[in-house]
Amino acid sequence: MPKYLIKAKVAVEGIVEKSDVIGAIFGQTEGLLGEHFDLRQLQDKGRLGRIIVDLKTLGNKTEGEVIIPSNLDRVETALVAAMIETVDKVGPYNAKIRVVDIVDVRLEKIKKIIERAKEILKIWSQRKSPDLKEILQEIESVLKPPELIKYGPEQLPAGPDVERSSELIIVEGRADVINMLRYGYKNVIALGGAKPEIPRTLIELAKRKKKVIVFLDGDHGGDLILKELLKSNLKIDFVARAPQGKEVEELTGKEIKEALSKAIPIQELKKPKKKAVEVKQVEKPVVKEVEEIMTIPAKIANDIKSLYGTLESIIYNRDWEIIDKMPVRELVDKLKEANTGEIYAVVMDGIITQRLLDVASEKKIRIIIGTKLGSIVYKDPKMLILTYNDLL
Numbered sequence: 001m002p003k004y005l006i007k008a009k010v011a012v013e014g015i016v017e018k019s020d021v022i023g024a025i026f027g028q029t030e031g032l033l034g035e036h037f038d039l040r041q042l043q044d045k046g047r048l049g050r051i052i053v054d055l056k057t058l059g060n061k062t063e064g065e066v067i068i069p070s071n072l073d074r075v076e077t078a079l080v081a082a083m084i085e086t087v088d089k090v091g092p093y094n095a096k097i098r099v100v101d102i103v104d105v106r107l108e109k110i111k112k113i114i115e116r117a118k119e120i121l122k123i124w125s126q127r128k129s130p131d132l133k134e135i136l137q138e139i140e141s142v143l144k145p146p147e148l149i150k151y152g153p154e155q156l157p158a159g160p161d162v163e164r165s166s167e168l169i170i171v172e173g174r175a176d177v178i179n180m181l182r183y184g185y186k187n188v189i190a191l192g193g194a195k196p197e198i199p200r201t202l203i204e205l206a207k208r209k210k211k212v213i214v215f216l217d218g219d220h221g222g223d224l225i226l227k228e229l230l231k232s233n234l235k236i237d238f239v240a241r242a243p244q245g246k247e248v249e250e251l252t253g254k255e256i257k258e259a260l261s262k263a264i265p266i267q268e269l270k271k272p273k274k275k276a277v278e279v280k281q282v283e284k285p286v287v288k289e290v291e292e293i294m295t296i297p298a299k300i301a302n303d304i305k306s307l308y309g310t311l312e313s314i315i316y317n318r319d320w321e322i323i324d325k326m327p328v329r330e331l332v333d334k335l336k337e338a339n340t341g342e343i344y345a346v347v348m349d350g351i352i353t354q355r356l357l358d359v360a361s362e363k364k365i366r367i368i369i370g371t372k373l374g375s376i377v378y379k380d381p382k383m384l385i386l387t388y389n390d391l392l
Contacts, residue, residue, distance in 0.1 A: 002049055002069035004077045005103040008084060010053070012062040014093030018053040021066065024090045025051060025097075029083050036220065037079070044327050045245065045311060047071050048080070062090075066097065073175070073247075077102060148178060151189060152201030159186035167211040169260075170202070170236075172225060175249035176215075183253035188215075191225070198234045206235040213263055218242035220309040230270060238263035244371075245311065296320075296345075296367070296391070303347055304369070304388055313348035320345070335359045345369070352376070352385060 010021055026039055035041065042048040049069030055062050068084070070077040081099045089095055121136070151158040157174040165187035171177060173190050180188040191214075192199065206212045214229060216222035218241050229236060240263035242248050243255065251259070297320050307314065313331045315323045315338075323343065326334055328350035335343065336359055345367035346360065352370040354377055360368055361380035369386045379385055 002071050002105055004070045004072075004074075005105060006066075006068040006070060006077065006081045006084070006099060007101040007103065008066045008068075008081070008097050008099045010055075010062075010064050010066050010090075010095065010097045012090045012093050012095040013060075014062065014091065015057055015060065016055070016062050016090050016093065018055055020091050021053045021055070021064075021095075022051050024087050024095065025066070025084055028087045028089070032083055032086070033079070037076075037083075039080070042072070042080075073249075147181060147186075148174075152199065152205075154192070154199040154201050156190055156192060156199060156201060158189035161186035162189050162205065166209060167213070168206060168209040170206070170212065170214045170234075171248050172217060172222070173249070176217075176247070179249045179251065180215075180256065183256055185256070198229075198232050203234055209235070211237050213238045213240055213260065215240045215248055215260065215263075216242070217247040218244045219247065223309055226269075230266075236266045238265055239269055240264075244309070300347065300369075301391060304391060307347065307349040308388075310349050313346060313350065315343050316345040316347070317342070318344040332356055332359055335363055335365070338363055340364050352387075354378070357383070357385070 012021070029039055031038070039048060043050070048071070052067040053064060054067075055064035066084070068080065070080060072080065081102060085097050085099060087095060087097050147160055149158050149160055149162075150156065151162055157177045159177065159181050162168065167187055169180065169185060169188040170191055171180060171188055173192065177188050177190050189202065189205070191202065212235050214226070214236050216225055216239070222241060226239065240259050242251055242259055246255075248256075300320070303314055311328050312325060313328050314325050315331075315334070317323055324334065328348050331346070331348060331350075332355060335346075335356075340362070341364050343363060343365050346365060347369045348371075350370055351372055351374045352368055353374045357368065357376065357379055361383060365383065367384045367386070369388070369391065372387050372389075373385065376385075
C-alpha cells in the first residue's frame with residue numbers, strides 16, 4: 001500500500017490516449033532533477049506506483065485525472081507533484097496538468113479505523129452499557145502521537161530517555177524517532193539528515209554514553225550520511241541499517257529489533273579497503289576454467305561501489321568489457337536469453353540465489369558477485385561465487 005496518492009487534473013487541447021499522457025509525463029520530466037529522481041527509476045525501485053490515467057473526450061479536447069501512488073516521504077512526494085505540473089505538451093497538443101490533492105493513505109486508513117471504532121463503541125454501549133467516557137479515553141490514548149521532546153539548543157527530535165539511558169540510538173529524522181517511540185525505544189534522537197556539521201549537542205551527548213548506535217535507512221541517502229559520520233568526531237560504537245530499500249520510519253517492531261541485533265562495530269567499517277582485488281582460491285581447482293578466473297581487475301571494485309543501493313546488475317564478457325546493465329529483477333531472464341559462453345561474469349546489487357546459479361551454470365558463466373549469498377544447495381565447481389565483503 002502506498003503512503004500517498006498524488007491526484008491531478010489534465011486538460012489537453014486535442015484528442016489523445018492514456019498512453020500519450022503517461023509518455024508525456026515520463027518524457028518531459030526525465031533528467032529534470034537528476035537520475036536519482038527519475039520517475040522510471042523510482043518506479044523500478046518501488047518508490048512510485050503505476051501511473052493511472054482516466055480520460056474523457058469533450059468535443060476536440062481531452063480532460064481527465066492522473067493518479068500517482070507514492071512511497072516517498074512528504075517532501076519528495078511534493079517534489080514529484082510539482083515536477084509533473086511542468087508537462088505542457090501531450091503529443092502535438094498544448095496541455096496543462098494541475099495537482100489538486102495529495103492524499104495521505106495512512107491518514108485515510110486511520111480515519112476509517114476511528115469511524116469504525118465509534119460504531120463498535122455505540123453497539124457495545126447499547127449491549128453492555130460500559131463507561132463510554134473511559135472507552136473513548138482509551139481509544140484516544142492509542143491514537144495519540146508518541147511522546148516526543150525537543151533536545152538541546154538545536155531542538156533535535158528525541159525520546160524522553162535520551163539523558164537517562166546509558167545507551168543512545170541515533171536516527172536520521174523526526175519520523176524515524178516517532179516510529180522508534182511507537183515500539184518502545186525511548187533512548188532515540190534524530191541527527192537531522194545529511195547536514196554539513198553534526199549538532200554540537202549530539203556530539204556532547206554521545207560522549208557521555210556507554211554505547212552509541214547509529215541506525216540509518218537502507219538506501220543511498222543512508223550511505224551518504226554514514227560516509228559523513230565516519231569522517232566526523234561523533235562517538236559511535238555500532239552502525240545498524242534498515243533492510244535494503246527501506247526507511248527506519250516504515251519498519252515494524254520486529255524489523256527494528258532484527259536490524260539493531262545485526263549492528264556492526266564501527267571499527268570494522270573504518271578498516272581500510274583493499275585497492276587491489278585478489279580472488280580467493282577455489283577448493284580443488286580440478287578444471288582449466290578455474291585457472292582463468294583467479295584474478296579480477298581492480299576496476300570492478302569501482303563498479304561494485306557504483307551499484308550499491310541501486311538494485312542494478314552488470315554483465316561482462318571475458319575481457320571484462322560491460323555487455324549490458326539491467327535491474328536485478330530482470331537478470332535471470334536476461335541470462336536465459338544469452339548464448340552459452342557469451343557472458344563471463346555478473347556483478348549485482350542483490351542476493352545470489354540458487355535459481356540464478358542454475359541459469360548461470362547452464363550458460364557457462366564463470367564468476368558471480370553479489371551483496372550476499374542466499375540459501376544455496378548446489379554450485380557448479382567451475383564457477384567462482386563472491387560477495388562484496390570478499391572484494392572491498
